[in-house]
Amino acid sequence: MTENLTEALSLAGDSSEAVNLYLLLFIIALVPSFLVLTTSFTRTIIVLSFTRNALGTQQSPPNQVLLGLALFLSLFVMRPVYQEVNDEALQPMLSGEITREESFSRAEEPIKAFMLEQTRTTDLELFVELSNESFPDEPEDLSLFTVIPAFAISELRTAFTIGFLIFVPFLVIDIVVASILMSMGMFMLSPVMISLPFKLLLFVMVDGWYLVVESLVGSFY
Numbered sequence: 001m002t003e004n005l006t007e008a009l010s011l012a013g014d015s016s017e018a019v020n021l022y023l024l025l026f027i028i029a030l031v032p033s034f035l036v037l038t039t040s041f042t043r044t045i046i047v048l049s050f051t052r053n054a055l056g057t058q059q060s061p062p063n064q065v066l067l068g069l070a071l072f073l074s075l076f077v078m079r080p081v082y083q084e085v086n087d088e089a090l091q092p093m094l095s096g097e098i099t100r101e102e103s104f105s106r107a108e109e110p111i112k113a114f115m116l117e118q119t120r121t122t123d124l125e126l127f128v129e130l131s132n133e134s135f136p137d138e139p140e141d142l143s144l145f146t147v148i149p150a151f152a153i154s155e156l157r158t159a160f161t162i163g164f165l166i167f168v169p170f171l172v173i174d175i176v177v178a179s180i181l182m183s184m185g186m187f188m189l190s191p192v193m194i195s196l197p198f199k200l201l202l203f204v205m206v207d208g209w210y211l212v213v214e215s216l217v218g219s220f221y
Contacts, residue, residue, distance in 0.1 A: 037148050038111055040077040040220055042155040043162075045070040050163030051212055054170040055203060056196055073213065077220050084110040108144060115151040116140065118158070118220065123150040162215065170199050 035041055048066045061069075085107045093103035116124075116139050127146045128135050136142060177198065178191035202208075 035074070037152050038115060039074045040155075040216075041070055041074040042152065043159040043219070044073050044077075044216055046156070046159035047162050047166070047212065047216055050159075051166055051208070054163075054167045055199055056170070056192055057200075073216065077217060078114070081110045081114045109140075112140065112142075112144060112147055115147050119147065119151045119154045120157075123154045126150065158219065162219070166212070169202065173199050173202065 045066065048070055052061060052066065088110070089098075089103045089107035092098045092106075093100060098106070121139075124139060124142065124146065125135060127150045128142070131146060133146075139147075174191060174195050177195040181191055181194065
């Protein structure tokens with residue numbers, strides 16, 4: 001009987017380790033989506049892409065450069081949030097002071113607070129209505145399943161608004177160049193080819209990347 005009990009405990013231990021392994025793999029698979037939908041990454045990469053398109057430089061800067069810059073800007077913006085998660089949730093769990101469930105609950109609070117600061121109330125109300133729930137007294141009481149999609153569409157709206165403002169001065173240059181070429185009868189000459197050097201000159205003279213990054217990071221504070 002003792003041997004049977006030992007064998008049962010051994011099987012239970014192996015089963016627990018297998019469950020933990022599957023849980024870890026599941027969390028790792030969700031990391032890219034978590035990075036995109038719960039941080040400043042969405043707004044950052046969209047604005048940087050709009051900037052490149054407004055310049056009309058095709059693949060310069062290349063996608064790898066934009067993705068890398070967006071990633072490190074996101075880490076810079078999210079650093080206070082993740083520092084709080086590390087201090088309040090991760091380190092206490094690793095030292096055995098709190099359980100895994102309590103650690104997840106503590107880690108959720110600063111991340112949710114960051115998202116709620118950037119999310120419009122109308123977007124929150126939309127997903128609360130779609131889930132057939134009533135809006136709580138405090139937005140902090142909403143679940144992540146409601147906050148994350150609301151935060152995502154708010155970030156898309158903000159990113160497209162910033163992208164529009166970036167496009168305007170470059171669009172003016174394109175219109176002026178096209179008008180001059182038409183008035184000179186140069187219909188076969190591409191206005192984009194002629195306006196590109198002027199747009200690059202304007203962007204360099206005003207220190208465009210500095211202004212874009214400053215505006216992006218500042219929009220989260």
